[in-house]
Amino acid sequence: MPNYKLIYFNSRGRAEVTRYLFAAAGVEYEDVRVTGEEWAKIKADCKSPFGQLPVLEVDGNTFYQSQAIAGYVARELGLHGKTNEEEYRIYVVQGAFTDLIQKLGSAEAEKDPEKKAEIQKDVFENYIPKWLSSMEEVFQQVNGDYFAGDRLTVGDFYFFHACEYLKGINQQALDKLPGLNGLFDRIVEMPKIAAWRSKRPVTMF
Known part of the structure; x- marks a missing residue:
């Protein structure tokens, strides 16, 4: 099983759909919640070309854009459309x-x-x-x-x-x-x- 690390603010917002997917599938992941101040300090090091959260890290690979992340996770966990x-x-x-x-x-x-x-x-x-x-x-x-x-x-x-x-x-x-x-x-x-x-x-x- 891959190692998942979801990075977002301490809110439901744009990350909660992905959190629900992990919960529904019973898959463990690291739920990292940063403050606005912390984000300002690490933003330059963010691997998202858009400089936005959420970011999903999977075994060293970085995924970005909330709906794209949710779609990726849904397919990984079998919660996507099959037709x-x-x-x-x-x-x-x-x-x-x-x-x-x-x-x-x-x-x-x-x-x-x-x-x-x-x-x-x-x-x-x-x-x-x-x-x-x-x-x-x-x-x-x-x-x-x-x-x-x-x-x-x-x-x-x-x-x-x-x-x-x-x-x-x-x-x-x-x-x-x-x-x-x-x-x-x-x-x-x-x-x-x-x-x-x-x-x-x-x-x-």
Whole structure:
């Protein structure tokens, strides 16, 4: 088994999907969490050409870009799509996840307090409900318990990571969405995922 070392900040953020993959597969890895100050000191030595985290080190090789890392780990651990259609469905969820993160990020980036409040109101009252209903529609098109069909894949962890955050803001966020609500509960109840969630550092996101 390769030696995995995942380097990121002390947050879920862009590394948590990969952490979920390791947890689901029961694979040991080194979960390195750096502070902003530590990162400023070691950034010059980072082997990522983009100078960003997360970085995954595997037996001396360096992998970078969070979604590429998650895709690599998913394939290594058998949590990738095994058909072209399964891969397509994973990419749909991954793309929707990216859209949501960008939308949330646009609100956080606004410096003007009044404009920021307006953007946040629109995101939480309009964009997120529509995003969730669209995700429910996508899920209902699948004949199975997971986004790719009858097997757990990295796509389900993109969904789970996003909705874990949304449910943290509004516990009832999925209540009227039976497909998504059921999937979320199935993942929560997986013993290895439950074990990871109970021991990981407590962070907002």
